[in-house]
Amino acid sequence: MPVEEFVAGWISGETFFFLPHITPSGRSLPGDIEGVRLQTQTTYQGIIDCMVKTYRHESLLGFFKGMSFPIASIAVVNSVLFGVYSNTLLALTATSHQERWAQPPSYTHVFIAGCTGGFVQAYCLAPFDLIKVRLQNQTEPRARPGSPPPRYRGPVHCAVSICREDGPWGLFRGAWALTLRDTPTLGIYFVTYEWLCRQSTPDRQNPGAATVLVAGGFAGIASWAVATPLDVIKSRMQMGGLKHRVYRGVLDCMVSSARQEGLGVFFRGLTINSARAFPVNAVTFLTYEYLLSSWG
Numbered sequence: 001m002p003v004e005e006f007v008a009g010w011i012s013g014e015t016f017f018f019l020p021h022i023t024p025s026g027r028s029l030p031g032d033i034e035g036v037r038l039q040t041q042t043t044y045q046g047i048i049d050c051m052v053k054t055y056r057h058e059s060l061l062g063f064f065k066g067m068s069f070p071i072a073s074i075a076v077v078n079s080v081l082f083g084v085y086s087n088t089l090l091a092l093t094a095t096s097h098q099e100r101w102a103q104p105p106s107y108t109h110v111f112i113a114g115c116t117g118g119f120v121q122a123y124c125l126a127p128f129d130l131i132k133v134r135l136q137n138q139t140e141p142r143a144r145p146g147s148p149p150p151r152y153r154g155p156v157h158c159a160v161s162i163c164r165e166d167g168p169w170g171l172f173r174g175a176w177a178l179t180l181r182d183t184p185t186l187g188i189y190f191v192t193y194e195w196l197c198r199q200s201t202p203d204r205q206n207p208g209a210a211t212v213l214v215a216g217g218f219a220g221i222a223s224w225a226v227a228t229p230l231d232v233i234k235s236r237m238q239m240g241g242l243k244h245r246v247y248r249g250v251l252d253c254m255v256s257s258a259r260q261e262g263l264g265v266f267f268r269g270l271t272i273n274s275a276r277a278f279p280v281n282a283v284t285f286l287t288y289e290y291l292l293s294s295w296g
């Protein structure tokens with residue numbers, strides 16, 4: 001099993017976060033917290049309102065809540081996604097990454113490989129994502145003398161508390177919704193990327209850097225656009241049992257959210273998810289392709 005795809009996925013997942021001087025405010029972290037809060041809480045009127053309130057109550061640090069853990073986990077998860085995707089394509093089409101532009105696989109194969117990568121990565125992502133969502137939903141201001149301490153003191157404390165309260169399986173709360181979100185949408189992710197690259201590149205040639213950036217960015221937007229309804233459900237299921245109500249399952253969560261808040265609930269966080277998806281995925285694909293081609 002070729003491992004360079006896993007390594008390239010590992011590095012490319014992280015690159016975006018190491019470019020703060022190039023994209024000072026483009027780091028995806030603030031956007032991420034707004035998305036999660038808009039989806040799970042009903043006190044915000046929109047992105048701007050959520051940002052203003054977060055800043056007022058929690059200062060700038062509020063925007064970075066729950067992010068140290070995901071940054072560490074992004075490398076692992078991206079490595080699993082790209083590694084499993086590429087090795088599944090290898091199994092289906094008997095072409096290695098280097099041969100793939102010259103002998104392009106069918107879109108069906110790309111879709112199946114993307115779904116497989118998405119399915120496997122969802123289970124690696126589940127505990128990290130749960131901890132992120134739980135920490136991001138803590139709206140208490142930073143600890144002040146005399147004020148009650150927040151429920152979770154940090155990622156490790158959060159993980160330990162969940163294990164203590166719900167057992168180790170508690171870390172996989174919402175994992176099924178996450179799998180439903182990621183399996184088809186990562187198929188769409190790779191199909192969009194391949195399709196856009198092939199549209200703007202002469203037959204059987206490697207795409208240029210600009211093409212990879214644009215195709216990667218739009219692949220991110222397309223997959224987030226389709227994933228947003230299930231992203232809302234996933235975040236709500238992960239918060240179940242805390243201040244929020246417990247749902248009997250994915251369907252129950254969908255029906256009762258729609259009944260109480262209207263169909264618009266499924267599009268909460270869509271704008272912010274798409275805005276962060278473009279730069280993150282443009283850089284991810286560019287780094288991935290660059291690394292694999294330079295390793296020959």
Ligand SMILES: C[N+](C)(C)CCCC[C@H](N)C(=O)O
Binds near residue numbers: 185189223277280
């Ligand atoms: C499947 N889903 C849409 C959820 C994510 C697809 C893109 C993955 C990328 N690491 C990102 O964070 O944007």
